[in-house]
Amino acid sequence: MLGNHNCNSCLLFSKSKIRKADVGVRSVMWTITITKKRWKQVAIATGTIGVFLIVLVKILDISDNKESLSAAPQSQHELIAIYEQQQKLIEEQQLELQKTKEELARLQDDLRALQSNTPRKYPKVKYLNYKNRKRILITGGAGFVGSHLVDNLMLDGHEIIVVDNFFTGRKRNVAHWLGHENFELIHHDIVNPLFIEVDEIYHLASPASPPHYMLNPVKTIKTNTMGTINVLGLAKRVMAKVLIASTSEVYGDPTVHPQPESYWGHVNPIGPRACYDEGKRVSETLSYAYAKQEKVQVRVARIFNTYGPRMHMNDGRVVSNFILQALRNETITVYGNGKQTRSFQYVDDLVDGLMALMESNYTQPVNLGNPVEHTIEEFAFMIKELVGGSSKVGRTDAMEDDPQRRKPDISRAKKYLNWEPKVPLKMGLLKTIDYFRKELERSDRFAANSKKYFDSHDLQRSPQRFQFDPGNG
Numbered sequence: 001m002l003g004n005h006n007c008n009s010c011l012l013f014s015k016s017k018i019r020k021a022d023v024g025v026r027s028v029m030w031t032i033t034i035t036k037k038r039w040k041q042v043a044i045a046t047g048t049i050g051v052f053l054i055v056l057v058k059i060l061d062i063s064d065n066k067e068s069l070s071a072a073p074q075s076q077h078e079l080i081a082i083y084e085q086q087q088k089l090i091e092e093q094q095l096e097l098q099k100t101k102e103e104l105a106r107l108q109d110d111l112r113a114l115q116s117n118t119p120r121k122y123p124k125v126k127y128l129n130y131k132n133r134k135r136i137l138i139t140g141g142a143g144f145v146g147s148h149l150v151d152n153l154m155l156d157g158h159e160i161i162v163v164d165n166f167f168t169g170r171k172r173n174v175a176h177w178l179g180h181e182n183f184e185l186i187h188h189d190i191v192n193p194l195f196i197e198v199d200e201i202y203h204l205a206s207p208a209s210p211p212h213y214m215l216n217p218v219k220t221i222k223t224n225t226m227g228t229i230n231v232l233g234l235a236k237r238v239m240a241k242v243l244i245a246s247t248s249e250v251y252g253d254p255t256v257h258p259q260p261e262s263y264w265g266h267v268n269p270i271g272p273r274a275c276y277d278e279g280k281r282v283s284e285t286l287s288y289a290y291a292k293q294e295k296v297q298v299r300v301a302r303i304f305n306t307y308g309p310r311m312h313m314n315d316g317r318v319v320s321n322f323i324l325q326a327l328r329n330e331t332i333t334v335y336g337n338g339k340q341t342r343s344f345q346y347v348d349d350l351v352d353g354l355m356a357l358m359e360s361n362y363t364q365p366v367n368l369g370n371p372v373e374h375t376i377e378e379f380a381f382m383i384k385e386l387v388g389g390s391s392k393v394g395r396t397d398a399m400e401d402d403p404q405r406r407k408p409d410i411s412r413a414k415k416y417l418n419w420e421p422k423v424p425l426k427m428g429l430l431k432t433i434d435y436f437r438k439e440l441e442r443s444d445r446f447a448a449n450s451k452k453y454f455d456s457h458d459l460q461r462s463p464q465r466f467q468f469d470p471g472n473g
Contacts, residue, residue: 120179120180122176122177122180123151123154123155123176124155125154125155125156125157125180125182126155126156126157127157128156128157128158132157133157133158133159134158134159134200135158135159135161135197135198135199135200136153136158136159136160136161136198136199136200136201136202137161137163137198137200137201137202137234137240138150138153138160138161138162138201138202138204139164139190139201139202139203139204139205139227139231140163140164140169140190140203140204140205140206140245141160141162141163141164141169141174141185141202141204142162142164142166142169142170142171142173142174142185143164143168143169143170143204143205143208144168144173144208144306144308144310144311144312144347145204145245145303145306145347145350145351145354146162146164146169146173146202146204147169147173147174147310148308148310148347148348148350148351149202149351149355150162150174150177150183151177152351152352152355153355154177154180154182154183157182158182159182159183160177160182160183160184161184161186161196161198162174162183162184162185162186163186163188163190163194163205164185164187164188164205165187165188165189165190165205166187167207167212168207168208168209168212168312168315171185173310190203190205190223190227190230190231191219191222191223191226191227191230192230193230193233193234194230194234195234196234197238198234198238198240199238199240200240200241200242200358201231201234201235201240201241201242201243202243202245202354202358203227203228203231203242203243203244203245204245205223205227206220206223206224206227206245206276206279206280207220207223207276208247208276208315209312209315209316209317210272210273210276210316210317210399211314211315211316212312212315212316213273213275213276214272214273214275214276217274217275218275220275220276220279221275221278221279221282223279224276224279224280224282224283225279225282225283225286228282228283228286228287229286231244232286232287232290232294232296232298235290235296235297236290236294236296240297241297241298241299241358242296242297242298242299243298243299243300243301243354243357243358244283244284244287244298244299244300244301245301245354246280246283246284246300246301246302246303246365247276247277247280247302247303248302248303248304248305248367248369248406248408249267249273249276249277249280250265250267250277250280250281250284250302251265251266251267251403251406252265252267252268252277252403253266253267253268253402253403253404254266254403254405254406257405257407258371258373258407258408258409259367259406259407259409260409260411261364261365261366261367261409265281267281271400272400284300284365287300288300291363297363298363299357299358299360299363299366300364300365300366301353301354301357301365301366301368302365302366302367302368302369302408303350303368303369304343304345304367304368304369304370304406304408305317305318305319305342305343305344305345305369305370305406306344306345306346306347306350306369307319307320307344307346307347307428307429307432308346308347308348308428308431308432308435309347309431309432309435310347310435311435311436313436313439313440318342318379319383319429319432320436321333322379322380322383322384323383323387323429323432323433323436324436324440325391326383326384326387326389326391327387327389327433327436327437327440328440329389329390329391330391331391331392331394332380332383332384332391332392332393332394333394333395333396334376334377334380334393334394335376335395335396335397335398335399335402336376336395336397336398336399336402337377337395337398338375338376338377338380338395339375339376339377339404340375340376340402340403340404340405340406341373341374341375341376341404341405341406341407342373342374342376342379342406343369343370343371343372343373343374343406343407344370344374344379344425344428345368345369345370345421345423346421346423346425346427346428346431348423349370349421349422349423350368352419353366353368353413353417353419354368356417356418356419357417357419360416360417362412362416362417364412366412366413366416366417367408367409367410367412367413368408368410368413368419369407369408369410369421370408370421370425371407371408371409371410371420371421372425373405373407374425377393380393381393382425382426382429383429383433386426386429386430386433387433
């Protein structure tokens with residue numbers, strides 16, 4: 001009995017456990033069922049939200065496009081308004097600039113008036129009484145050689161009248177004498193007659209460098225023929241002594257070396273340099289025709305290669321070309337093989353020779369030049385050494401009718417004028433290089449200031465720079 005009771009108890013216990021387990025399983029299954037329903041609900045809700053967001057984005061995108069489309073015409077109107085505003089500002093600035101220019105011109109006039117009333121300081125000149133003081137006319141007196149001659153004659157106490165058309169001469173060369181009681185500057189072309197009273201005439205008017213005299217060959221010939229006739233006519237009327245500045249170019253490409261004054265020359269009468277060569281030969285012929293027929297006192301100086309301060313920087317001659325190229329660190333250009341020879345005299349020596357010839361009684365042509373001869377190649381390397389820098393010496397094609405040898409025989413100058421060059425070549429070149437260096441610095445400063453002015457913000461705002469076209473959409 002006891003065993004049966006235990007078995008029944010165990011059976012009841014087992015059934016109760018089974019019931020509990022069944023209840024647990026059912027609860028778990030119910031929980032799983034509820035979880036699945038929730039996940040479905042969550043998924044449906046998420047999908048609904050996603051669709052809503054996509055639709056919302058589309059709606060916002062459409063509205064943005066509409067707003068941008070509606071804003072485009074507004075932006076165009078704003079640009080047109082800005083353009084009109086800028087145009088108005090430009091007109092105001094141009095008006096202000098014009099007023100500034102007018103004010104600057106007025107101030108410049110006031111400054112000139114003030115300067116005219118202010119005593120200027122001049123170099124101390126020698127005093128000469130009326131018996132010894134001469135009225136001297138210098139044609140081409142604002143040029144390279146003429147301005148140095150002006151300085152010497154002014155310092156000697158003479159009254160100087162400079163006549164120049166400023167084709168190659170520059171007012172700046174004689175500006176330091178402007179206003180002096182002994183100095184007068186006349187802007188005049190000697191091709192036209194001149195009526196003044198003078199005692200002596202130095203006729204230096206003529207372009208002397210190949211680029212200048214070849215630029216207008218007819219004008220060069222007229223200056224050396226008609227200009228010389230006018231000078232000789234003036235000398236005849238007022239009984240003045242005349243010195244004609246001729247040139248070594250009358251010898252052309254010489255076959256005699258060195259060249260004495262008795263040599264007639266070897267000139268191409270129709271070559272590119274003929275306007276100058278033949279013009280000077282005619283000038284000499286006219287001078288001696290007036291001397292013979294009209295008893296005009298004539299002196300003729302045949303001037304060889306000359307260099308020094310106040311040379312035109314772009315005159316195309318050997319000295320200025322080489323110095324300028326060396327200072328700019330450019331290739332020093334030698335025409336031809338560089339074996340051509342030249343003799344170079346410093347301008348101060350030439351001026352002394354011109355004055356000595358004028359004071360002398362010798363009437364035949366006289367060579368004024370340096371008898372020391374140098375090849376063009378040698379001269380190029382000499383300038384390169386004196387200037388320094390990184391320039392190289394290069395060669396190019398020879399120029400037509402370029403003389404191969406040029407060296408003066410100065411026996412006459414030594415005998416009749418007691419003259420010969422004194423300034424050593426290197427010393428004269430150093431002075432000339434210093435002058436060119438200062439001229440380049442001055443030119444660079446002017447260019448820099450001009451660039452600074454023309455690149456200013458105010459001038460950049462101009463109708464040409466502000467090129468906005470509103471268009472039609």
